[in-house]
Amino acid sequence: MxxxxxxxxxxxxxxxxxxxxxxxxxxxxxxxxxxxxxxxxxxxxxxxxxxxxxxxxxIPPPPQVKTKLKEQLDTKKARKLSNSPLLVAASLGVLFLLSSIWMYTKWQNTRAEFELLQNQTTALQERLNTLEENYVLTNTRLKTINSPKTIPLVLYSNEAAPNSRAVAYINHESKMVHVNAQGLPMLPKDKTYQMWSDVDGEMIDMGVLKTDEELISLKYIDKAESLNITIEPAGGNDHPTVANLIAYVTL
Structure with a gap:
């Protein structure tokens, strides 16, 4: 109930x-x-x-409302004169009710349009927030790589990926590593590039590289002797596939 x-x-x-x-x-x-x-x-x-x-x-009712009401009045013209006041009152009541329904429908439509506008405004604000966050992140990265204490390193490819290269930016003071891998060729969807640091002969994972982003932040590894890029299964690997080494640079 x-x-x-x-x-x-x-x-x-x-x-x-x-x-x-x-x-x-x-x-x-x-x-x-x-x-x-x-x-x-x-x-x-x-x-x-x-x-x-x-x-x-x-608010005037739609034309079809007046037409239907006129038809009803014309049909009932033959009624006795004593019934005329009741007919007029009933007709006015019908007209008022139909006008109210029409007005209520218009109000509902207006409210729906307002809610749609609110949703669009919210979506736009979220997009602006995302753009602002991306701008702040990109601006911070650019300031970092342009710092006098940041070292740019070019990782030239071997015969496995000729005419390709990636650029790594390392700042030992802030322990920062950014990589631009857009110079590497695109891979199939089931493959990805992965970077490794060589520390005393051990290859340590730094992260997966994306060729569709200008700068990628990777893990900084202390005492690295070289940086190495291999081709691994999509999502990355827990150990490097040495046979798929395509580029490296000595620090």
Whole structure:
């Protein structure tokens, strides 16, 4: 059984006023209005608001409403004169109800358009935030690689990937490593480039390289003797495939 909150939240009073409820719900609303004074007060205010909005805004109903009403009036012209006041009152009531329904529909459409605009505004704000974050990150990286204490290193490829290269930027003071791998050829989707640091003969993973990004941040490894790039399965490997070594540089 519905309660007052459900009736108000689901707009059942408005639907009752506009005769949009089924028989069961309509009977329930009528019973609720008889037993709930606060609900009755809300309904009375709603009736007054609809009537006030209809007359103050003087919203003309769609042409088909007037046409149908005229047809109804023409059909009933043969009625007795004594019935004319009732007919006029009923016609005005129908006109008012149809005008109210039309106005309510317009209001619903306007609200939907407003919600759509809000969603678009939120999406735009999120996009702007992302762009701002990317700008800050890129600006920070550029300042870092342009620092006098940053060392640029070119990793030229071997015969496995001729005419290819990657550039690594290392700052030992800030322990930063950025790599531009856009000079490397594209790989199939099931393969990726991975960089390794050679420390006392042990190859330590620095991270996966992406060829579609200008600068990639990798892990800084202390006491590295060289930087090495291999081709590994997509997602990276836990150990280097030495046979797939394509580029390296000695530090």
């Amino acid at each position: 519905m309660d007052r909150k459900k009736i108000l939240d689901e707009g059942l009073l408005e639907k009752y006023l506009l005769d949009e409820l089924n028989t069961s719900d309509r009977d329930y609303i009528e019973h609720a209005l008889k037993t709930d004074k606060e609900l009755l007060q809300k309904f009375s205010e709603l009736e007054e608001d609809f009537e006030k909005m209809a007359f103050e805004n003087a």
